[in-house]
Amino acid sequence: MQIELKKEKPWFLISASLAFAALIASAVFALTLRGVKEIDSREIEYSTVLRGDVQLTVDTYGQFAPAVEQVLTAPAQGKVLKIVSRAGIRVEKDTIIMVLENLELEQSLEKSKSDLEKQKANFKSFEFEQQSAMLDRLASIATIEANLERLRLDLSVDSELYQRGVTSKINLKKSELAAKQEQDRLNFENKKLKHFIEMQKFELQQREIALSQAEKSVKRLQDKISGMSITAGMSGAIQEINAALGETVSMGQSVAKVGSNEDLIAQLKVPSYEADKITPGGRVTISANGQTVDGEISRIENKVVNGHILVEATLNNKAEGKFRPSQSLTGKIIFTTQKDQLYVEQIPGVQPNTAAFVYVFDGTNTLQRKQVHFGERSSGNIVVLGGVNESAKLAVVDLSQYSEFETLKITE
Template identity: 40%
Template sequence: MKIELAQQKPWKKIAAISLFIALIGYATFAVSSKASKTVDIANLSFQTVSNGPLDIYSGAYGEFASARERLLTAPALGKVAEILVRPGTKVTPGTIILHLTNPKLEQEVSQAQGQLAQQQAQLEAFKYEQQSERLNYQGRIADIEAEIEKAQLELSVNENLMNLGVSSKIELQRAKLAVKQETKRLKFEKQKYQQFIEMQGYQLTQRDITIVQQASQVALLEKQLADMQVKAGITGSLQTLEVELGQSVQLGESLAKVGSDKELIARLRLPQHQADQIDINAPVIIDTQKGKIAAHITRIESVVSNGSVLAEAVIDGELTSNARPSLAISAQVFVMHNDKATFINQAPGLRPRSKQALFVRTSSNLLEQRSVTFGELSQNKLVVTEGLTEGEEIVSSDTSKYNQFSQLSLNN
């Protein structure tokens, strides 16, 4: 059997080869078009990478709080009879916030004052009685002294008569005995008088102590009664009011809270990853939208809440006009000083603590896409940790539409 092979037509082969070449050319053009593109340099913004000393600050947010706060409590049982000030009102130490009433307390004050007056009157009467007793003692002593003088006179007469041989010896002895007896009576009476004076002193001291105690009781009750007019106690503003008109309150129950307006502290929430690098007394720059205020860290808590750590800062500089308790603020907290930091100015789209693709200008007037790692943002300076060196220029304008290109040619 004779087998004949069909001969392939040459035009089909040529067409297949041409199609293959065309596909290769298109693929080459597509790849080259993604690898490079020409852009107008006038439409781009550049900035140069710097290297040098840089203070690293951590961003924080928070609010002002009163440095001085005073909790107002009920001085005694009572009922809220009048409310004179509402929260948010400016107050001074003598401003009356509310008035409490307690008729029983008023009666106790009156009774205590009456008892004090009675004890003071009894003390004065006792002093007059004791003065009369002292006079009686002094009178008896004077009588005895007169008897002694009389006995001494008789003794002297008898001695003279004895010398003349007129008086008898027994009369002389009787005169001597009289002088001796009256002298002993005088000594005894003076001892009794001295003991009476000492006893009177103790009695007066005891009565004075009783009066002082009663006076203290009166002062305490009077203060409780006066405190029923609840005063602010400090200069600032009324922050909270926890009672209503007509409400009965117990001794020590919380009524209101007053906080200072001019004496403020800043309560800041520090990022958890930087809180352990911040020291006590670290400088702080607070921004209130109406100016910046200097401060320093005084306390850092150890508890982490929602990725942040609470800290307190004391104000060092002058407050801005809008500073008040609970005002939301932002702050920059000093972390450390870096002598050789690589950094650029912050620009839209550049994010701290991230890795991003940026276009870097080369010596051959091309833009080369490069992966750059950023660190912390400190006072509008973005730290570069990897991918850039000092003196290089990066495109700081938006180039997101060119991200598919690895290179860009610059058209001057």
């Protein structure tokens, strides 16, 4: 009887074959990643790693704004009769922006003018009355003085006659009494005159005060009506017009805003995550319209809006006349200086404080892919913390399409 033994499958051979295939695939993948790719030299730009003092900066953007702004308000309730100037127009101090109308105010002015004229007429009449009363009192005193002089003459005659024995003593006494009574009368009239002058002065002051108040009332209403023609109040440009033609505005309501046109500040938007690097008094370089000026940070807002904080900077005198309000700008805020530091020109796609793979020229017409550690940005450059040495040449163009190759061969 023949017995057939069943052969078992060589599983160890199958496993070995699979492992060998995986090894081959890995090798092929590795060779592919580390393969060589040819690249035209005209596609490449280099930057050399340098060493020196580096000013670290925060890149920002924003716009110019007036350093001085003035809100114009309605001096009284009124209807917008005319809008003479529009937003954006350059103005001088006396430029009329809009005209308001208030009929009740004009009626009040006419009544005040009428009251003032009455006050003036009454004041003039009072002056004439007082002058007349003064003349009457002076005339009365003059009469008394004349009588007193006559009585003194009579007393002198009677005294001489009495000494001669021609007249009696009683007649002499009568003459003395008459002269004394007239003197007392004169003294009393002089006191009355002095009191009258004081009373006249006091009443005159009261009437002058009333007249002055009436004049001020007219002047105040005239100023209000004159103020209904609202002027810019300063040289600059109109920032806003806040009232429409025909609209009724209340007293004190804002109708326009004017800002300086030459004296400007820079309003910068800084990412909130870099806010801790910014301090008042810090230096900033402002660029716009192909021109650059220096500035100094004057104010930092704590409020975060859309991931940014607002920073304001004053500009040096060289900025006068070069820029205009609302003009866009870019800026670099200098927050510190690092001594004896490696740096290179900013490479596309490389972020600050990260590690990135870049291509480094090895001096033999090839570029090697290396990992480089970068620090803060610095005015178009970026700090190099490690991965390459001083004088290394890095490609500063976007070569991300070749990232699967470890080596790029440069061809002419």
